Amino acid sequence: MISSIIFYSLLSGITVFLGGLFSLFFEKNFKKGFLKDEIVHFFIAFGTGIMLSAISFVLVPQGLEKTSVLLAITLFLFGGIIFYLIDGYIQSKAGNIAQIMAMLLDFIPESIALGALFAYDYKIGIILALFIGLQNFPEAFNSYLELRKSRFSIKKTLLILFLLSFVGVIFSLLGYYLLSSNQNITSALMLFASGGILYLIFQDIAPSLRYKNNRLIAIGVNIGFIVGIFSKTFSI
Template sequence: MISSIIIFSLLSGITVFFGGLLAFFFEKKFKKGFLKEEIIHLFIAFGTGIMLSAISFVLVPHGLEKTHILIAIFLILLGGIIFYYLDGYIQKKAKHTAQIMAMLLDFIPESIALGALFAYDYKLGMVLALFIALQNLPESFNSYLELRSSGFKIKKLLIILFLLSFIGVIFSLLGYYLLSENPFITSALMLFASGGILYLIFQDIAPSLKYKNNRLIAIGVNIGFIVGIYGNSFT
């Protein structure tokens, strides 16, 4: 069991580094221009679809299984409120790292839930690992570009993203050891994370999808959501 948690949490986290590598090659290949901006926005849209599917098919449905509906409503609202204040703090104190901090805000609670889930629902744990991996890829891609525009050196930035890839392993193991015998807290954490992710989507991500009257970019959300549906079919 422990080896499975380490492997799947590592696979879900390594896309943080892969997203940075992809952005590195993308930056070298595409200079400033219309096509570059369109690809970036399409990637953001795809990530949004993945996040919505994670909420729709894993976090909320399975969070509701062990939680009373009124408690679930409170937790989703609480997640949104907490992320609202954290987002404001990040924008004020660490504006240049806002994207990477937003990625960690949903990566950490999801990783904790991942570790706890493996104890009593192996298949669901695998699906959540897939969602986290697909979600981290576009988020780290955008984080790399944001930090590069702020003056970060390439080598330093790739090292940071590589190290952050292993955060999921640490928090997944914590989730397994601390929450595996308490499905109520695991469910509560999933609902809380759902509220936070919903806030981030519609505050920070969705407003950036509209780009120079190109409506086609928003189809990326549909593509991401469809990928989520396919992933959920394995449960």
């Protein structure tokens, strides 16, 4: 069991580094201009679709299994409020690492839930790991670009993303050891994370999708969600 948690959490986390590498390739091979900006915005939209599918297919359904409707609503709203407060702090203090901090804001609670899920629903744990990995890739892609704009060197930027790839392993193991015996707390955590992630989507991510009146970019959300549907379907 421990080896599976390490393997899948590492698999979901390594996409942070891979997203950075792809962004490096993108940076070197695409000149600044209309096409480059469109691709960046499309990746943001795609990541949004993946995040929505994670909420829709794993976090909320699994969270509701062991939680009453009233408590679920309270936890979901509480997650949104807490993420609102943390997001405000990040925006005012984090400066040039705001994107990375926002990525960790959903990566950490999802990883904790991942470790706990493996103890009693192996298949759902794998699905969540897949969603986390798909979600991290576009977020890391944008984090790399943000750090480079803030004058971080390529080497330093990739080192930061490489180290962050292992955050999921640490928190997944923490979730397994602390929460695997209590499904109620795990369900509460997933509902809390869902509320927070939904807040981040519509506060920080969705407003940035619109680009020079190009409505086509938003289709990336649909494509990301479709990937989530396939991921869920093939895992059943």
